[in-house]
Amino acid sequence: MELKVKKVQRLDGTREALYFPAIFVGLSLTVKHFWRNLFGSKDVVTVNYPEEKRHVAARYRGRHRLTRLENGFLSCVACYMCETICPSQCIHIEAGEHPDLSVEKYPTVFDIDELRCVFCGLCVEACPKDAIRMDTGVISMAYTSRQTFDFTRDLLRDNYDPKAHSNTKYEDHDLPSPTSQSEALPNSKGVPAS
Amino acid sequence: MEVLLDIIMIPTVLATIKIAVIILLFVMPLGTVLTLMERKWSAMIQDRVGPNRANIGKFTGHGALHLAADGLKSIFKEDTIPKGADSFLYLIAPFFGLIAGVATFAIIPVAGPIGDFTFQVTDVEPGLLFIFAITSLSVYGAVLAGMSSNSKFALLGGTRASAQMISYEVFMGLALMGIFMVYGTTRVSGIVDGQNEYWFGHLIPMWGVLTQPLGFVLFFTALIAETKRAPFDAPEGESEIVAGYFLEYSGMRWSAFMLAEYVALVGVASLITTLFFGGYHVPWLHLWDSAPQWLVTVLQIIKFSVFTLFFCWFQIQLRWTVPKFRFDQTMALGWKKLLPLSLVNIIVTAFVIIAFS
Numbered sequence: 001m002e003l004k005v006k007k008v009q010r011l012d013g014t015r016e017a018l019y020f021p022a023i024f025v026g027l028s029l030t031v032k033h034f035w036r037n038l039f040g041s042k043d044v045v046t047v048n049y050p051e052e053k054r055h056v057a058a059r060y061r062g063r064h065r066l067t068r069l070e071n072g073f074l075s076c077v078a079c080y081m082c083e084t085i086c087p088s089q090c091i092h093i094e095a096g097e098h099p100d101l102s103v104e105k106y107p108t109v110f111d112i113d114e115l116r117c118v119f120c121g122l123c124v125e126a127c128p129k130d131a132i133r134m135d136t137g138v139i140s141m142a143y144t145s146r147q148t149f150d151f152t153r154d155l156l157r158d159n160y161d162p163k164a165h166s167n168t169k170y171e172d173h174d175l176p177s178p179t180s181q182s183e184a185l186p187n188s189k190g191v192p193a194s
Numbered sequence: 195m196e197v198l199l200d201i202i203m204i205p206t207v208l209a210t211i212k213i214a215v216i217i218l219l220f221v222m223p224l225g226t227v228l229t230l231m232e233r234k235w236s237a238m239i240q241d242r243v244g245p246n247r248a249n250i251g252k253f254t255g256h257g258a259l260h261l262a263a264d265g266l267k268s269i270f271k272e273d274t275i276p277k278g279a280d281s282f283l284y285l286i287a288p289f290f291g292l293i294a295g296v297a298t299f300a301i302i303p304v305a306g307p308i309g310d311f312t313f314q315v316t317d318v319e320p321g322l323l324f325i326f327a328i329t330s331l332s333v334y335g336a337v338l339a340g341m342s343s344n345s346k347f348a349l350l351g352g353t354r355a356s357a358q359m360i361s362y363e364v365f366m367g368l369a370l371m372g373i374f375m376v377y378g379t380t381r382v383s384g385i386v387d388g389q390n391e392y393w394f395g396h397l398i399p400m401w402g403v404l405t406q407p408l409g410f411v412l413f414f415t416a417l418i419a420e421t422k423r424a425p426f427d428a429p430e431g432e433s434e435i436v437a438g439y440f441l442e443y444s445g446m447r448w449s450a451f452m453l454a455e456y457v458a459l460v461g462v463a464s465l466i467t468t469l470f471f472g473g474y475h476v477p478w479l480h481l482w483d484s485a486p487q488w489l490v491t492v493l494q495i496i497k498f499s500v501f502t503l504f505f506c507w508f509q510i511q512l513r514w515t516v517p518k519f520r521f522d523q524t525m526a527l528g529w530k531k532l533l534p535l536s537l538v539n540i541i542v543t544a545f546v547i548i549a550f551s
Binding site for chain 1: 242512
């Protein structure tokens with residue numbers, strides 16, 4: 001096999017040996033950028049992340065949420081479809097009977113360990129009731145303790161505000177009157193939600 | 195009050211006050227601000243944002259607080275000495291560069307004299323030869339740091355620094371010979387006053403850059419190589435020897451190296467202004483006979499500062515424009531091209547001076 005040789009075009013001659021023409025061409029470019037950006041950062045494309053956020057596509061798979069029916073009850077019927085299909089086994093559901101007879105079955109516990117989740121979206125596709133979605137647009141979850149990543153049922157609800165994480169108030173449509181928050185919302189490891 | 199004035203007028207005291215004022219009000223603040231400005235300006239050149247995170251509450255000052263943050267961080271960092279290092283040389287090495295950079299300002303006038311009072315620490319007869327002596331001293335900073343660190347990379351950096359700086363010193367001196375010949379003195383005040391003469395009546399000032407264009411280019415190149423900045427930054431050589439001669443340093447001693455670099459940068463800018471751009475002389479100002487003395491002095495200080503700032507900016511701009519020379523290219527450029535050129539410059543200047551006198 002013949003060896004392939006690529007001839008590189010090299011600029012030679014006095015113009016290159018003088019250095020100055022090339023330096024001035026380069027300087028004109030950098031000075032142009034410098035002056036353009038000195039007054040108003042015209043060419044800068046950086047997004048100052050925590051202050052500015054990029055547009056998140058509608059189909060982006062972000063943090064989960066549990067949708068609700070029009071009457072405020074959770075859409076979830078605790079069918080275990082999502083728990084079964086989940087490849088990283090991060091969903092834990094416990095079904096229970098609802099005091100309101102119009103609801104046949106509902107999850108008393110619905111935990112997602114967001115540290116194990118691989119955000120594949122299979123749970124969303126598996127759900128027959130459109131009860132779980134990943135359209136919150138939350139692209140990053142950064143907390144200081146591991147417990148915080150164990151999202152319990154009520155943290156997953158669509159009115160959940162990540163900034164008021166620890167003191168979220170829920171409208172109680174689907175809980176049999178909890179006596180305390182820790183009793184009402186134990187997660188899959190028995191740790192009360194912080 | 196009169197006693198105080200008498201004390202101030204003692205030459206030693208006066209010189210000390212001048213040193214303090216020039217260094218504390220001009221050189222050090224400018225050098226410190228330039229460490230931030232280099233990061234900020236390079237960001238602008240490269241379409242980035244640059245440092246803007248340091249804050250007090252909501253106030254960031256477009257990154258200005260990074261100065262304070264960096265300073266605090268350097269002070270509180272541990273001052274490490276590597277195992278097997280020559281600790282005495284290791285500890286004193288950072289200050290050679292800094293002292294050499296600051297000493298440059300001893301002979302630079304920032305404004306014209308008022309009566310007996312000069313805006314210059316000392317106007318020594320050897321003048322620029324003093325600069326050559328001082329800049330050769332700054333080699334020791336790099337060499338000692340590289341030698342005493344007990345690190346291969348630092349040693350390589352120190353060796354490169356010594357080779358490069360000694361080579362470029364040769365024609366740095368030769369490049370200035372033209373200036374000495376044109377203005378007939380090595381005294382800085384003489385050179386500055388010589389640039390206040392005019393060609394064609396009052397049309398074009400006899401600035402060094404016009405009488406010695408080649409000398410200007412050569413001298414500027416040599417000075418950039420002396421300060422070890424890009425394109426001649428092989429001694430620091432980020433891509434191959436990490437940080438070169440000051441690789442092992444930490445904390446405030448590392449900052450001393452950085453500060454020395456920027457003080458040297460200010461020194462280069464003010465030298466270029468003084469020798470090639472008329473120093474403090476505002477061109478065509480002598481046509482305004484009735485100008486009050488204070489206004490003239492203020493204008494002279496402004497002119498000097500503006501030109502110095504411009505050349506600080508220009509050096510930073512050059513650094514972020516020109517790719518680095520390989521070390522053998524640096525040497526080849528110095529010995530094979532710039533040295534012969536500076537000799538040619540001397541000969542041509544001599545012939546021109548003889549022809550026109």
